[in-house]
Amino acid sequence: QKEVEQDPGPLSVPEGAIVSLNCTYSNSAFQYFMWYRQYSRKGPELLMYTYSSGNKEDGRFTAQVDKSSKYISLFIRDSQPSDSATYLCAMSGTQGGSEKLVFGKGTKLTVNP
Amino acid sequence: GAVVSQHPSWVICKSGTSVKIECRSLDFQATTMFWYRQFPKQSLMLMATSNEGSKATYEQGVEKDKFLINHASLTLSTLTVTSAHPEDSSFYICSARGLATETQYFGPGTRLLVL
Numbered sequence: 130q131k132e133v134e135q136d137p138g139p140l141s142v143p144e145g146a147i148v149s150l151n152c153t154y155s156n157s158a159f160q161y162f163m164w165y166r167q168y169s170r171k172g173p174e175l176l177m178y179t180y181s182s183g184n185k186e187d188g189r190f191t192a193q194v195d196k197s198s199k200y201i202s203l204f205i206r207d208s209q210p211s212d213s214a215t216y217l218c219a220m221s222g223t224q225g226g227s228e229k230l231v232f233g234k235g236t237k238l239t240v241n242p
Numbered sequence: 243g244a245v246v247s248q249h250p251s252w253v254i255c256k257s258g259t260s261v262k263i264e265c266r267s268l269d270f271q272a273t274t275m276f277w278y279r280q281f282p283k284q285s286l287m288l289m290a291t292s293n294e295g296s297k298a299t300y301e302q303g304v305e306k307d308k309f310l311i312n313h314a315s316l317t318l319s320t321l322t323v324t325s326a327h328p329e330d331s332s333f334y335i336c337s338a339r340g341l342a343t344e345t346q347y348f349g350p351g352t353r354l355l356v357l
Contacts, residue, residue: 161345163345165348170333170351170353171350171351172246172248172335172337172348172349172350172351173286173335173337173348174348175244175345175346175347175348178345217285217286219346229276229288229291230276230288230345230346232285232286233285234284234285235285
């Protein structure tokens with residue numbers, strides 16, 4: 130079993146739809162959870178960062194972490210064509226230092242106008 | 243805040259030459275920098291982790307003599323691909339993390355094409 134599982138999609142939705150992106154993980158030591166957005170031929174851009182369980186909202190984006198189920202989600206409300214990108218979940222177990230991030234494979238999202 | 247730059251953004255070189263890629267943290271001090279490569283339609287693959295002033299730690303299967311990493315200051319790390327070959331053609335991305343940040347901030351990437 131891989132440490133982080135993420136459905137690669139592709140996922141295609143109409144403009145204005147609510148998008149749900151998910152990752153599951155197996156390592157219970159993970160405490161820091163991130164979502165990155167990567168446009169084609171660009172570096173990943175940090176979207177959301179959460180620590181431990183709970184919800185975090187930032188504009189149209191909401192990140193959820195359920196540590197008991199080892200499941201994290203990113204919701205995008207009122208999706209826009211500019212949201213079309215690959216979304217990567219990432220997580221780590223400790224703060225700072227040389228701790229590596231473990232990435233999901235990424236979900237490719239297309240929002241159709 | 244938390245801006246990371248990379249230079250060059252793309253490079254084409256002949257087989258056998260060496261290529262240096264720079265990664266800079268522009269507005270914070272990066273105690274740790276990471277180098278990744280990414281093949282088309284695949285996720286990021288960590289190559290090495292470097293801490294300022296010390297030797298880089300390479301991931302299994304990554305040749306440290308081929309991919310030379312230097313992290314001489316808190317704002318600059320370099321990756322040198324020595325004697326590059328066509329199979330080294332890829333998208334190389336760096337990321338940086340400071341003491342005050344819990345996460346990694348990525349550069350825009352460098353596309354390398356070896357002919």
